[in-house]
Amino acid sequence: MAREExxxxxxxxxxxxxxxxxxxxxxxxxxxxxxxxxxxxTFQPPAGEALVRIPESVLKEAVRALGW
Numbered sequence: 326m327a328r329e330e331x332x333x334x335x336x337x338x339x340x341x342x343x344x345x346x347x348x349x350x351x352x353x354x355x356x357x358x359x360x361x362x363x364x365x366x367t368f369q370p371p372a373g374e375a376l377v378r379i380p381e382s383v384l385k386e387a388v389r390a391l392g393w
Contacts, residue, residue, distance in 0.1 A: 326353065326359075328382075330353070330354060331333035331359055332351060332352045332353075333349060333350075333351050334349070334386070334387040334390040335348075335349045335350045335383050335387050336348075348360075348361055348362040348377075348378075348383045349361045350379070350383060350384065350386075350390075352391070359369065360379060361379075362377035362383075363378045363381035364377060365377060365378040366377075
């Protein structure tokens with residue numbers, strides 16, 4: 326899936342995000358959520374999965390954008 330196929334829910338000009346290089350939350354066409362963040366090594370997830378760390382403020386912004 327290309328980034329252009331996602332709807333960006335966070336980081337739209339607020340804060341210090343340049344060139345899409347900061348944690349963000351996206352919504353895919355099928356309604357699933359895609360999260361971009363710093364990798365986290367707290368534990369080893371199953372093959373094909375990854376852990377990412379995002380600030381609480383990014384998650385709250387995504388919830389507001391979705392109207393939840």
